[in-house]
Amino acid sequence: MLNLIIFGPPGAGKGTQSERLLQQYSLQHISTGDLLRAERAAGTDLGNQANEYIAKGELVPDAVVIGMVKNFMLAHTEAKGFIFDGFPRTTPQAEALDAMLADFNTQISIVLGLEVNEDELVKRLLLRGQSSGRADDQDESTIRNRFQEYQNKTLPLQGFYQSQGKYQGVQGIGEVGAIYDSLCAEIDKVLG
Numbered sequence: 001m002l003n004l005i006i007f008g009p010p011g012a013g014k015g016t017q018s019e020r021l022l023q024q025y026s027l028q029h030i031s032t033g034d035l036l037r038a039e040r041a042a043g044t045d046l047g048n049q050a051n052e053y054i055a056k057g058e059l060v061p062d063a064v065v066i067g068m069v070k071n072f073m074l075a076h077t078e079a080k081g082f083i084f085d086g087f088p089r090t091t092p093q094a095e096a097l098d099a100m101l102a103d104f105n106t107q108i109s110i111v112l113g114l115e116v117n118e119d120e121l122v123k124r125l126l127l128r129g130q131s132s133g134r135a136d137d138q139d140e141s142t143i144r145n146r147f148q149e150y151q152n153k154t155l156p157l158q159g160f161y162q163s164q165g166k167y168q169g170v171q172g173i174g175e176v177g178a179i180y181d182s183l184c185a186e187i188d189k190v191l192g
Ligand code: UDP
Pocket: 009, 010, 011, 014, 032, 033, 034, 036, 053, 054, 055, 057, 058, 059, 060, 061, 065, 085, 086, 087, 089, 136, 146
């Protein structure tokens, strides 16, 4: 299996690049943000609980997100591989993911980190907020809180995956197609 993590701060382009990569490599896309928004739209208990965190720009508790990913993977046992987009976001989530993949007799192939500076990210998120209707993209203080959460809880995963020899940073500013080409070049090195 080819299992990719698209890593990076809010607004780095994880969703955009994932859409292209999953077609190229025939992978299943797991965006935990999209799954949480679908739960919210369906009005489930999980969705309503998650919304309290999303609205504040805080992370949804590990057990909730891990359970959702586990269910998704069990529903897609035929997959050739997965793209994890916006997950894992904490060290316990990364450890749980390693364990889940081990149960599938597989592992993470590579972690691709999209590198974008904070000024550019804020601009992109506010712009996305104008068309996406996402409330958490329209309020600058919520956006700043998401960056805080990223710095404190998610960025340490860079070291977690570096110590496994799996982290590869990629410049995330520039033309979408050029960034995509850099990502593919890194994946193709792993595929050999
Ligand atoms: N979220 C979370 N855990 C996840 C995915 C999403 O807690 O695994 C919540 C969190 O509140 C986050 C929001 O959902 O700020 C939006 O996440 P998404 O990944 O869609 O946004 P992005 O960070 O890519 O802009």
